[in-house]
Amino acid sequence: MFHEAASSAGQVRLTTPPVFMYHSISPSGGPDPHRLRVHPDRLDRHLRLLRRLGLRGVSLSELLRAQERREAHRLVGLTFDDGYTDYLEHALPVLQHHGMTSTLYVVAGRLGGTNEWDEAPRLDLVDADQVRAVAAAGQEIGSHTMTHPHLPRAGASALLEEISGSREVLQDVLQSAVPGFCYPYGEFDDAAREAVRAAGYDHGCVIGDYAPGDRFTLPRCYISPRDTSAHLVARMARHSLRLGLRGRL
Template sequence: MTDRTRMNLPPILMYHSISPSTVPDPHRLRVHPERLERHLRLLRRLGLRGVSLGELLLAEARGAARGLVGLTFDDGYTDFLEHAVPVLQRHGMTGTVYVVAGRLGGENEWDDGPRFQLMAADQVRAVAAAGQEVGSHTLSHARLAGADPATLTAEISDSRRVLEDVLQTEVRSFCYPYGSYDQAAADAVRAAGYDHACVTGDYDPGDRFTLPRCYVSPRDGRPHIVARMARHHLRLRSRAGA
């Protein structure tokens, strides 16, 4: 299988902030921890287990991905460590948190909405020590489609070096902010040494460096999660028959 072969993976769910906060959430980024708890209980009742994207791909390579669902969390908010990690651990599950490497300990300055605190270096290390995967979400949460080569190098390669310095281990997973990418960006991720990368809802090309995910909204209940996973499988079947 080459890097550009279309992949037929189980659903990958896409979360952002996991928090009980009641401050305004105009970009629909915040899922309450109790709602995440209900989602993971649902997966267990369906005989499924949530895993990090790295673990999902390793299982796929062994032919053992059946019964798994990818769990990803964008931006690296402090509430991932405070609220998401305990829920994941209670259910024996793992996830991938995508960290904006140039904003460690800062805030989501790229948004025009409320400010959310981002994990500092010691918190990122604590997440990894808790068995969760840490991936890169660029240096500054930049849109990569149409970016010049220097920007791609800084946002993709330099962010990996920052996180590897923090963690003292290899960082293999990448996520395009806003789902914004083009072939040059995907090629730059591959050249930077990542093992895989994910987008948002795009199913084309759907290769190892453009893996599609299912967005989870703050209001999604159990029926919505089931519907999103079913739609994912339908999209894959439709794509295979195209």
């Protein structure tokens, strides 16, 4: 069983260990107006910190499976949004060096394209072959919709295409199940949450929200380009206090 607590919205809140949310991992010194780019050396320092603390970073599915067995107390989740190609070049080697896994959330309708939902700079996105390469390296692939839209107040047909359609595309690419979903911008409403459940996903994650914090709205800690090891420790402590996990991490 998961550690559970009732939320004000009536859903069952999961008191999981913290999940960190990264985006681009790159040494580029170019403009970064959306605060997406973490230097590979900084990622390396973050993972070294986890090891010093006796923690191991894992994909979100692995974290939830361990939580079901009540074996997640020395784990944290590692996720990377949008599916940038620099994940393969810069993030994956660091993860492998430290013996850790992660979930890469891919925008299924933009494979091989760029982050058209953002203003410049344009960043390259993984194509189908690279998605398969990430999975072959032992990392998890999750869906980040078809086109990275704002989901709240979207119509039923748009939700079906963005949420269920993206899962079908990625499962066709991988020839295996895609269990996880990530809401673009961390935004959701009841209709979007229900669409994720109805599409057959095992879980979904947001950004920083702790209500309801159930299986389809799991909270994550945003990691900024300037976050130091001290920031990570503070984020873990804040997460533990909010969910009553003191002594469990």
